[in-house]
Amino acid sequence: xxxxxxxxxxxxxxxxxxxxxxxxxxxxxxxxxxxxxxxxxxxxxxxxxxxxxxxxxxxxxxxxxxxxxxxxxxxxxxxxxxxxxxxxxxxxxxxxxxxxxxxxxxxxxxxxxxxxxxxxxxxxxxxxxxxxxxxxxxxxxxxxxxxxxxxxxxxxxxxxxxxxxxxxxxxxxxxxxx
Amino acid sequence: xxxxxxxxxxxxxxxxxxxxxxxxxxxxxxxxxxxxxxxxxxxxxxxxxxxxxxxxxxxxxxxxxxxxxxxxxxxxxxxxxxxxxxxxxxxxxxxxxxxxxxxxxxxxxxxxxxxxxxxxxxxxxxxxxxxxxxxxxxxxxxxxxxxxxxxxxxxxxxxxxxxxxxxxxxxxxxxxxxxxxxxxxxxxxxxxxxxxxxxxxxxxxxxxxxxxxxxxxxxxxxxxxxxxxxxxxxxxxxxxxxxxxxxxxxxxxxxxxxxxxxxxxxxxxxxxxxxxxxxxxxxxxxxxxxxxxxxxxxxxxxxxxxxxxxxxxxxxxxxxxxxxxxxxxxxxxxxxxxxxxxxxxxxxxxxxxxxxxxxxxxxxxxxxxxxxxxxxxxxxxxxxxxxxxxxxxxxxxxxxxxxxxxxxxxxxxxxxxxxxxxxxxxxxxxxxxxxxxxxx
Numbered sequence: 001x002x003x004x005x006x007x008x009x010x011x012x013x014x015x016x017x018x019x020x021x022x023x024x025x026x027x028x029x030x031x032x033x034x035x036x037x038x039x040x041x042x043x044x045x046x047x048x049x050x051x052x053x054x055x056x057x058x059x060x061x062x063x064x065x066x067x068x069x070x071x072x073x074x075x076x077x078x079x080x081x082x083x084x085x086x087x088x089x090x091x092x093x094x095x096x097x098x099x100x101x102x103x104x105x106x107x108x109x110x111x112x113x114x115x116x117x118x119x120x121x122x123x124x125x126x127x128x129x130x131x132x133x134x135x136x137x138x139x140x141x142x143x144x145x146x147x148x149x150x151x152x153x154x155x156x157x158x159x160x161x162x163x164x165x166x167x168x169x170x171x172x173x174x175x176x177x178x
Numbered sequence: 179x180x181x182x183x184x185x186x187x188x189x190x191x192x193x194x195x196x197x198x199x200x201x202x203x204x205x206x207x208x209x210x211x212x213x214x215x216x217x218x219x220x221x222x223x224x225x226x227x228x229x230x231x232x233x234x235x236x237x238x239x240x241x242x243x244x245x246x247x248x249x250x251x252x253x254x255x256x257x258x259x260x261x262x263x264x265x266x267x268x269x270x271x272x273x274x275x276x277x278x279x280x281x282x283x284x285x286x287x288x289x290x291x292x293x294x295x296x297x298x299x300x301x302x303x304x305x306x307x308x309x310x311x312x313x314x315x316x317x318x319x320x321x322x323x324x325x326x327x328x329x330x331x332x333x334x335x336x337x338x339x340x341x342x343x344x345x346x347x348x349x350x351x352x353x354x355x356x357x358x359x360x361x362x363x364x365x366x367x368x369x370x371x372x373x374x375x376x377x378x379x380x381x382x383x384x385x386x387x388x389x390x391x392x393x394x395x396x397x398x399x400x401x402x403x404x405x406x407x408x409x410x411x412x413x414x415x416x417x418x419x420x421x422x423x424x425x426x427x428x429x430x431x432x433x434x435x436x437x438x439x440x441x442x443x444x445x446x447x448x449x450x451x452x453x454x455x456x457x458x459x460x461x462x463x464x465x466x467x468x469x470x471x472x473x474x475x476x477x478x479x480x481x482x483x484x485x486x487x488x489x490x491x492x493x494x495x496x497x498x499x500x501x502x503x504x505x506x507x508x509x510x511x512x513x514x515x516x517x518x519x520x521x522x523x524x525x526x527x528x529x530x531x532x533x534x535x536x537x538x539x540x541x542x543x544x545x546x547x548x549x550x551x552x553x554x555x556x557x558x559x560x561x562x563x564x565x566x567x568x569x570x571x572x573x574x575x576x577x578x579x580x581x582x583x584x585x586x587x588x589x590x591x592x593x594x595x596x597x598x599x600x601x602x603x604x605x606x607x608x609x610x611x612x613x614x615x616x617x618x
Binding site: 025026027028029030031032033034037040041042043044045046047072082083092093094096097098099101106107108109111112115116119120123124126127169170171172173174175177178 | 267268269296309310311316317318319320324325327328329347375376378379380387390392396397398400404406407448449451453455456457458459460463464467468469470471472473474475476477478479480481581582583584585595596
């Protein structure tokens with residue numbers, strides 16, 4: 001019996017392989033539908049996937065910003081002691097490695113603005129803005145950075161088409177890790 | 179012969195292997211008792227004889243109650259993290275690890291660095307959920323209790339903010355402790371569930387190339403993780419050095435991506451979405467993309483590359499006269515094990531190999547040590563590390579040539595002029611024993 005045992009074990013291991021390993025995991029996750037995940041499923045992708053219904057312009061956004069954003073970001077996004085960095089402008093990126101990054105000089109995708117405003121702003125009341133308010137605030141920030149016009153309508157279709165000035169300014173550091 | 183004189187002669191005979199008094203790292207082993215005697219003799223030579231011994235008050239009465247949760251001695255109250263936002267203003271807050279006051283390779287949980295972009299959420303583990311969805315066969319939701327029943331594994335891993343050491347982008351050396359310069363890295367033994375186990379249960383669509391990880395903090399901070407990493411050594415971490423995660427380190431669960439940017443190790447983990455492409459989130463699209471001197475920026479840096487720094491002696495500590503010292507520090511690499519650390523006492527002109535404390539773990543702190551006899555003259559201490567993949571920690575000149583430095587000296591130690599600094603740290607020691615941060 002001592003001579004047979006190792007070979008039997010080997011045959012069993014080969015026969016079941018990874019299938020056996022998979023079957024042994026506890027499987028304690030409960031199935032859930034994508035519909036029931038919706039409240040958390042807020043990431044907007046650079047191609048616009050995940051953008052909600054709604055729309056807004058910079059003109060509308062100026063009002064949203066004055067009411068809900070300027071308390072920290074200052075009048076017209078020029079900054080305040082709470083959030084000193086201006087939300088527009090910025091020196092050319094060749095000005096030095098410590099050049100402050102802005103929407104205008106750095107962001108590669110307009111969806112970054114929308115996504116972050118929607119998930120994180122206002123800082124003390126995140127995820128309280130309506131879809132229209134987020135589109136309007138995003139339009140206002142893009143207009144402040146001279147990327148779109150004052151009355152350009154931002155919605156799920158137009159926003160991802162906005163080409164950011166620094167879209168092609170990036171080098172993937174470790175492509176082999178992707 | 180006087181014992182002190184004999185001891186001094188023993189020490190003089192120890193093999194000097196590099197300039198300015200660096201001794202062979204095997205001096206401890208080879209020298210044995212003679213070495214210990216030599217060191218002791220040298221240290222007490224010339225000092226007054228010790229006082230006669232007597233009992234102190236604490237040796238003559240019953241001590242304090244044994245508490246349920248013990249904290250360090252009241253004489254160690256100065257060994258704490260330093261804070262960037264002690265009044266919890268509406269912005270992020272950092273707490274830095276006091277490396278110059280610690281030793282070994284494990285960071286105590288109370289002193290693990292912590293960066294919180296919107297404060298510490300007060301998460302009830304009974305209500306916390308982790309959902310896996312997107313490009314999977316069946317979306318699944320897990321409770322903390324259910325994950326605690328999974329097969330677990332433990333591993334050593336450092337976690338480093340990619341903004342660690344950012345003051346060293348300054349064109350002039352900033353005078354600061356190892357805590358202020360390098361306090362945004364720590365190392366723990368993490369215990370949790372392999373991420374691949376959970377992803378396999380949900381059923382991975384072969385077209386999925388990324389996992390978007392998101393936290394339950396008020397910012398719902400999210401980062402894109404390549405599927406390659408998720409299926410390699412990623413873990414859903416539940417325990418830190420044997421106890422459940424600290425709130426500042428992600429309680430009740432965090433993503434652990436050994437060797438990758440701290441920010442990608444998403445804390446308070448509540449959602450994993452499998453996708454074809456990356457989210458280009460705020461933190462990967464702005465904060466953690468590094469600007470280069472030519473105006474381009476690195477994206478998806480991921481790796482915390484090979485690095486080391488000396489913690490003893492270092493700025494903020496005092497030299498206590500010429501004689502024997504142990505140079506000691508920390509080395510680590512996101513690429514694997516540290517294979518070698520060299521130490522210099524003459525600003526990089528000559529180097530001696532440091533001893534590595536065994537066992538050396540992959541993607542974890544390695545403690546290096548090198549015996550040194552300080553002759554009381556000016557010295558510049560440096561360490562340089564290599565990892566098992568063959569990567570060398572860059573010299574400052576090499577690093578600055580590629581990554582640049584600021585045009586003006588950095589004056590705010592809490593600022594992040596750039597990210598991913600992994601070059602050499604130099605401590606200049608003057609004849610009076612004062613230690614300064616220098617570039618050499």
